[in-house]
Amino acid sequence: MNITQPQNYVSLLLLLLMLVFPVVAGSPFVYHIFILVFSYAALASAWNVVGGFAGQLSLGHAVYYGVGSYTATLLMINFGISPWIGMVAGALLASVISVFVSWPCFRLRGPFFALASIAVLEVVRLLVINQHGLTGGSAGLAVPLQQGVEWMVFRERWPYLVISFGLLSAALFVSWKIKNSRLGYYLIAVREREDAALAVGVNAVRVKLAAVIISAFLTSTVGSFHAMYFTFIEPGAVFSLELSIQIAMFALIGGLGTISGPVIGTVLVLPLAELARGWLGDFADGFHGFVYGVVLVIVVLTIPRGLVGQFGARVGALINRLPGYKEPETVQPSTSTLTHVQSETLGQPILVAEHLHKYFGGVHATNDVSLTLKEGEIIGVIGPNGAGKTTVFNQLSGFLKPTSGSVRIRTSYGEWVTPKSPAEFAKAGIGRTFQIVQPFADLSVRENIMIGAFMNTDDHVEARAIAAEVAQLTDLTDQLDKVARDLTVGGMKRLEMARALATRPRILLLDEVLAGLNPSDITKAIEIIRRIRDTGVSILMIEHIMQATMSLSDHVAVINSGSLLIEGEPEKVVKDPQVIEAYLGKEYSHA
Template structure:
C-alpha cells in the first residue's frame, strides 16, 4: 500500500503533463515538451550515480552518446528496429559504465570528476575520426510504427513520458531499498559506510552500471526523436552539463530534483535559443551557467531540498507553539551504571602479532602484540600521538600494516578491506563522529544491520533492537543532523552493534561528553559487555576507564610499554612517565 501511494504523485504528474502536451499543436513547442522528459530521464540517470553517491560525473555524455549512436548505426547497417536497439543500447551503456567505473572509482573528488570528463571527449574524437560526423537515420515509410517514426509528434512525447515514469518508479524503489541506503551512506560518509559492512566499490559499480544503462537508453530515444546524430550533439560537454544542471537545480539525491530542473530549465533554454540564438550564440550554455550560479548562491542542494527545509521549519515552529516544553523535548532513555563482574574467558577472539605501520620515517605503530579474550573489555590508553587510533585503523582495515598479523578467530585478516573485517565480526566507532547527517537515527543504524540481515525487513528489526539497547527508541525518527553529541555517540554505537559483531572497537566514545552524559554512555557499554560483547576501547577519561575495563594495554610512541589490571597499570612508573613526565614518577605512590 505504501509503495502504491508513493507511485501516485509521479503518475498524476505524468498524466497532467500528457494532457497539456496533447493540447499543443505547434510542432516546435511539441518538440520541447518531448525533450523535457528526455532530459529528466538523463538527469535521473546522472542523479543515480552522482546524486546518491556524491561522486560528481562530468562524463555522462559518454553513455548518452553510446546509446544514440548504437540506435542510429543499428538501423543504418543492420536494419534493426529501435524497439530492439534501445534495450541493446541500454546493455551497452551498462557495460560501458562497468568498464569506466572500475578504474575510475580509485579516484575521489575533483580527480574523479575530471577523469569522467575525459571519456566523452575521447569518444567524440574517435567517432569523428571514424567518419560519423553526421549520421541521419533512414526514413521507413513502409513501416513507421516498427521503426518508431510517428506521423503524430504527440506519440514521441507520450513515449518519453512513459520512459520518465518508469525511471522515476525505478529510482523510488532503489531509494527505499538496500541499494539506495548504501549509496546514501557512501555519499554522506564513505568511511563510516565501509566500517559498517558496506562494500562501497561494489555498490558504486552497480550504480554506474545502472546509471549508464538508463543514460544510453534515453540517448537512443533522443536519436530517434531528432533523426540526426552528431558527435557534438551527444558526446559534447554541454550534454553532460545539462544532466548535471537539471539535477543540481532541482535537487540532487532525490527523485524529483531532475524532473523539477527539466521542467523549468529545458523550455527556458530552448525558447531563448530559438528567439535569440542567432544573436547570442551558445545561449543555452549561458542559461545553464546562470542556473548553476543561482543554485550555488541561493539553494546549494537544489530547489527541492530548499523548499522541503523551509516547510519543515514552518511545521516545526507551529509544533513548538502548540506543544508544551515537556512534550516537545526528546529524552533519551538512560541506563544506570552497574558494577561489572569480570567475566572474560580464556578463548582468544582477536590476536595481534608484531603489528607495525610506518609513514615514511615515522613509526606510528611498532611491533604491537596482544590478545583479546571473549567477553573482555580491554582499555587501550596512552598519551596523544601514541598510535592508538592508528592501531584501530590497522585492526579494521583502513590502513594496511607494514608487517605483522591480525588474527580473528585464528584467521589472518591483516590488509583486508573494512567491510570484509566487519563481515568477520568487528564493529567500529570513530574518534570523530561519522553520522549520516541527512538520515534518521533508525536509518543510520539500518545501514549497520545490512551486513547480517538477509532482507530489508530483517535489517529494520535488527536496527530497532540496536536502537533500543542504547536507549534511543524514543527519538529513533529524528534526523542525525539535529542530534546532540551524546545522542550521536549512542547512535554510532547502535550502528556498530546492529550488525551483531563479536568484537567492538570503540574509539574515544566519551569524547565531548559531560560527566553525567559520560556515565550514561558507560552504562550502555557495561550492559553490552554483560550481554556477551567483547570490547576494545580507546579513551582518555581515566576515571571512567578504571571502573569500566578488565585490563589495560598502554601505548607510547607506537609501542606497548605495559599491560595488565587497571589497579596495577595506573601505578606503573612507565605509564606515569609517559603521561606526565619523569618528575612525576616520584609521586607514583599517591
C-alpha cells in the same frame, strides 16, 4: 509503495497529467516539448543517480548517451536489427564502458572527477570521429525512415510521447527503488563519509560502480530513443559537453539527490528555454543564451540546493494534509537480533594481533604490538596522547595495513581469517567507532543506524527494526527522527556506537567514546557499554578516563611510543612503575 499516501498519489497523478496534457492540447509542438521534457527528465534522473546519490559530478554522461545512439543506429543500418533490441544492446555496452571509465576515476573528487569525465568524453568523441569506417565519422549517420513499431519511427507523435514517458517512468522507478533501498543508503553514506561507510561494511567502490552502471544503462536508452526521434546522429551532437552540462543542470536546479528534483528541473527549464529561443531570438542573436546563462547564475545563487531541496519539505507537508495521510508506522524493535545465544566459546580468543609493526616514512608508529581479545571480554587500551593507540585500532579494523605482523579474527563459524579491507573486517564481525565522530550529518539518527543494519539485511523493514532495537540499547530512541547534525556530543558518540552495533559485530572497537562527555553522559555511556558486553560482544576500547577504564575493563593494555608496555588486570597495571613513568614522567615512578 503505499498508494493511499498523499505524496505518492499526488506524484502519480501529476505524472499522468503530464502525459495527458499534450494529448489534450494536440499541437505537435506541445507534443515535441513534452517528448523532450520526458526524455531529458529521464536523462537528468539517470544522471542524478551518479551526480546526486553518489555525489560524483560527472560531466561526461554524453558518452553513454552517444553509445546508446550509435549502437542502436549502427545495428539498424548494418544488420537490420530493430532499435528496440539495439536499445538494450547499447545500454549493456554503455554499462560495460561505464565500468572501465569510472573505476580509475573514483579516487578523484569534486572538480577533478568532473574534469576527468570531460576528458573521457572528448577522447571518446575524437575516437568516434577518427574511426569513420565503423561509425561513419563526423559525417554522421542518418536513420533510415522505415516507419513502424519495430523501427521506432512513426508518422504520429503519440508513440514517441509514450516511449519517452516510459523511459522517464523507468528512470523514476529506478531512482525511487534506489533511494529506498540499501544501495541508496550506501550511496549517501559513501558520498558523505567514505570512512564511516567502510567501517560498517560498505564496499565503496562496488556501490559507486553500481550507481554508475545503472546510470549509464538508463542514459544509453534515452540516447537510442533520441537517435530514432531525431533520425540523425553525429559525434559532435551526441558526444557533446553541452548536452552533459545541460542534463546535470536540470538535476541541479531541481535538487540533487532527490527523486523529483531532476524532473522538476527539466519541466521548468526546458520549455522555458525552448520558448525563450522563439521569443527572445528575434531580439538579437544570442539574447536567449545570455538570459539563460544569467538565470542559471541567479538560480545557483538564490537556491543552491535546488527547488526540491529548498521547498520540498514545505510542499511535502502541505500535500500531507490531503486525505489518506498516515504517520509512518512505528516499528517495533526486534528483540531477537542482539541477544546472542550463550556462547560455548566464551573466554576463548576471538581477535588476535601478532607482532604488528607500522612505519610512516621513517616514523615507527607501531612497534611489535601483540594483543589477544577473548570472547566476552573488555580490554581497555590506555596510553598518553600520540602513543599510537588509534594507529593500532586502524590496523585492527583494516583502515591501515600493518607493515608487518598479522591480525586474525575468529568468525562465527570458528574459522580464523585475515580480512583485506575495512569492509571485509566489518563483515568478519568487527565494528568500530571513530575518535572524531563521523555521523552522516544530513541523515536522521534512524537512517544513520540503518546504514549499519544494512550489512546483514537488505530489507528495509528489518533494518528499521534493528535500528529501533539498537537505539533502545544506546538510549537514542527519543532521538530517532532527529537529524544527526543536531545531536549533542554525547548523542553523537552514542550514535557512533549504535551504528557500529547495528552491524551486529562480535567485536567492538571503541575509540574514546567517553571523551568530551559530561559526567551524567559518562555514566550513561558506561552503562551502555556494560549492556553491550552482556549481549555477548567483545570490546576493545581506547579510553583516557581512567576510572571508567578501570571499572569496565577485564584487562588493560598500555601503549607508549608505539609499543605495548604492559597488559594485565587493571589493578596490576596501575601500579606498574613503567606505566606511571609513561604517564607522569620518570621522577614520579620512584615516588
